[in-house]
Amino acid sequence: MSKTPDGRPRAAPTFWEMYTCPSCKAASIALVAHEGDEDDGVFLRWVPDRPPVKEYPDSVPKAIAAAAAEAHSSLRVGNVQAAVLMARTTVEATAKAKGITTGNLVAKIDALYAQRLIYEHVRDAAHEVRFAGNDAAHGDLVDDPISAGEAESIVELMDMLLEGVFIAPAKTAAQAAARQARRNASSTASTNGAVVGNP
Known part of the structure; x- marks a missing residue:
């Protein structure tokens, strides 16, 4: 680091600079300190400082939401097989969360479909996740590897299952409760506002 004429360290100028992640291609910015005319800088801060995480509502059990978020995170950095495997894990965990614990996937x-927990198209989506997950789990990728586009579709189908089940x-249920609360409030207001006439 350079110094001022009286020997004190000179603060390097800092700049916010735009970068692109080589893995997920998302934009990020960095606060960089540059010393003089040197091209190399010292990175002081990144925004965002960690990869974005897919968030799910509280209606999705935490462990299942974490597995699904991991599928998304893997997909973002190009780990397509890991994304597909976590999508398959999420499907099986979803069934178990609904008390379906016996038999293969x-x-x-x-059983999810037979118990009317999902529609037919969601059942088919879950099976597509299973097919892709099995290929990744059993190493059947030498001649026909999973593409990034296919992995993205598989993760979307996983989300379709979470949407349908949870x-x-x-x-x-929240909308029905809100409607009932409005109805109860209206009924209470009508009762309290009733005018009792003279006999």
Whole structure:
């Protein structure tokens, strides 16, 4: 570091600079200190300072939300096989969270559908996640590797299952509760505002 004429360290000028992550291609900015005319700088701070994390509502059990978020995080940095494997893990964990603990994953997914916890198209989506996850788990990727685009689709299908099993029912229940609360408040207001006439 250079010094002032009286021997004190001279503060290097700092600049906010834009960069692109080589893995996920997302933009980020860095506060960089440059010493003189040197091209190399010292990175003082990154924004964001960590990869973004997919967030799920509280209606999704925490452990399942964490597994699903890991699928998204893996996808963002180009780890497509890891993303697909975590998507498959999320599907199986979802079935278990609904009390479906016996049989293989085929049976678990079909049980979700048989118990009317998911629609037919969501069942089919879950099976597609299972197919891709099995390929990744068993190493069947030499001749037909999973592409980044396919992995992205698989993670989207995983989210479709979470929406059908946890998120949409919770939203529906919340809306029904809000409607009932309005109805109760209206009924109470009508009762309290009733005028009792003289006999």
